[in-house]
Amino acid sequence: MNIIITGANRGLGFELTLAAMQRGHVVMAGSRSPQEEGKLLELVSRYPGQIKPVQLDVCEEESIAQLAQALRAENQKVDAIINNAGILLGRGTALEELPIEDVVRSFEVNLFGPMMVIKHLLPLMGEGDSQSILNISSEAGSITNAYGGDFPYAISKTAINMFSKQLKRYVKDRGIRVYAIHPGWIKTDMGGERAPGDPAESANGIMDILEKKKEIDQASFFINYKGEPMPI
Known part of the structure; x- marks a missing residue:
């Protein structure tokens, strides 16, 4: 399977890339500076022919x-x-x-970026339910459980949930699966050291969804990394 992952050089993105490599997939690992020294480049030698670091800034169309x-x-x-x-x-x-400006920047990265990625790469996708688009979201984007804080992040994640729902309908006739996924509160640069979740566990759960190893209700579009529905 040919997979494109954005923000692949650290945190959950790196763990997703690693999990995909271990499962035999081919990954185009997008980051703003793919030539920087780091863990991503180590994967190139560990998994020759399976990974291609690519320059990809989701805020630059x-x-x-x-x-x-x-x-x-x-x-x-x-x-x-x-x-x-x-x-x-x-x-x-x-x-x-x-x-x-924090709100504007959050929308640029968390919503407009994914929209532009899909705009340009959707024409390269085939048809059928083996094709998937997974938008990493957050429980913070739940309107039902809105908690009155983290305004830029939460509202932009609500927006990516809406985009995912729209996109799911848009590609329905092509059979492409679309989900907004809450990866859990995981220990990354974003999640912080107090986070209880393991990013590797989350990444492997997301890969299970990609590989159709989870039973997911057809009506669901906002789910967690275990494939369970999230409150909208």
Whole structure:
């Protein structure tokens, strides 16, 4: 399976890339600086031929368009897209003190980025329920459980949930599966050291969803990494 993962150089994105490698998939690992020294480049030597680090800034449409053009030139198809790149700004900031630029930036990364990725890469996807689009979301995006904080992050994640629902309907006739996925509160740079969850466990759960190893209700579009429905 050919998989594109955004934000693949650290945190959950790296664990998703590693899990995909271990399962024998081919990954185009997108990050803003794929040539930086780090764990991602170590995977290139560990899994030769399975991983291709690619320059991909989800906030720069030209970057996404160039990747799509390169894949088209190589006659490569895309089986799955995992929109993982995300940002958390304004945590714990009162609304009265919230810089609106934090809200704008959050929407650029957490919503507009995935939308542009799908805009350019959807034409490279085939048809059938073996094709998947997974948008990494958060329980913070639940309207039912809105908690009156983390405004930029929570509202942008609510928006990616809505986009996922729209997209699910949009590609219904092509059979492509679409989910917004809550990965759990996991120990990453974003989640922090107090987070109880293991990013590797979350990544493997998400890969199980990708590989159709989880029974998921057909009506569901917002789920957790175990495939269980999340409150909308």
